[in-house]
Amino acid sequence: EDQVTQSPEALRLQEGESSSLNCSYTVSGLRGLFWYRQDPGKGPEFLFTLYSAGEEKEKERLKATLTKKESFLHITAPKPEDSATYLCAVQAVGDKLIFGTGTRLQVFP
Amino acid sequence: EAQVTQNPRYLITVTGKKLTVTCSQNMNHEYMSWYRQDPGLGLRQIYYSMNVEVTDKGDVPEGYKVSRKEKRNFPLILESPSPNQTSLYFCASRLQGAIYGYTFGSGTRLTVV
Numbered sequence: 086e087d088q089v090t091q092s093p094e095a096l097r098l099q100e101g102e103s104s105s106l107n108c109s110y111t112v113s114g115l116r117g118l119f120w121y122r123q124d125p126g127k128g129p130e131f132l133f134t135l136y137s138a139g140e141e142k143e144k145e146r147l148k149a150t151l152t153k154k155e156s157f158l159h160i161t162a163p164k165p166e167d168s169a170t171y172l173c174a175v176q177a178v179g180d181k182l183i184f185g186t187g188t189r190l191q192v193f194p
Numbered sequence: 195e196a197q198v199t200q201n202p203r204y205l206i207t208v209t210g211k212k213l214t215v216t217c218s219q220n221m222n223h224e225y226m227s228w229y230r231q232d233p234g235l236g237l238r239q240i241y242y243s244m245n246v247e248v249t250d251k252g253d254v255p256e257g258y259k260v261s262r263k264e265k266r267n268f269p270l271i272l273e274s275p276s277p278n279q280t281s282l283y284f285c286a287s288r289l290q291g292a293i294y295g296y297t298f299g300s301g302t303r304l305t306v307v
Binding site for chain 2: 131
């Protein structure tokens with residue numbers, strides 16, 4: 086069964102304290118792994134797509150990496166405005182998308 | 195402005211009364227999709243469409259219908275809503291090609307009493 090598990094469920098960081106979020110997955114025939122950011126009361130916002138093991142993508146303080154069984158979202162020197170829920174999703178057959186339940190990140194000054 | 199527009203934003207209805215949530219995108223995207231989001235369960239895909247007149251089931255299609263008669267519109271129909279369909283619903287669209295992520299609408303909060 087296709088499945089996505091994210092950890093931790095919640096993470097509190099002090100401003101400037103770097104950390105990583107984890108997304109582990111099982112899917113038959115991975116066609117892409119996606120990271121999204123969701124602010125309270127809003128729809129998710131697309132961040133990255135990763136396809137193959139060893140791939141990396143960067144955007145400002147965020148860097149996403151992919152292995153054969155998991156992906157990491159590294160946050161370097163986070164700021165309070167990085168506070169949000171970060172969602173991981175994998176694309177299976179067709180355009181079927183399976184989301185994890187997310188990591189709720191809180192960055193305090 | 196490039197966007198996905200859902201209507202209504204909030205809806206309270208009674209069990210069994212048919213309703214439609216509209217979704218429209220102005221980005222000429224081929225793919226469109228509907229999701230529901232529930233606490234502890236995350237986002238779950240209801241239906242998706244890869245082109246006009248082409249739709250397929252996601253993980254939780256029971257109790258829902260969709261149609262894709264035009265490229266820009268992808269309405270979600272609840273023929274006989276039940277309280278377990280109370281949820282936050284999102285419509286999304288994207289370009290064809292795995293590199294592209296979805297652009298999401300602002301959501302529709304549905305309550306069925």
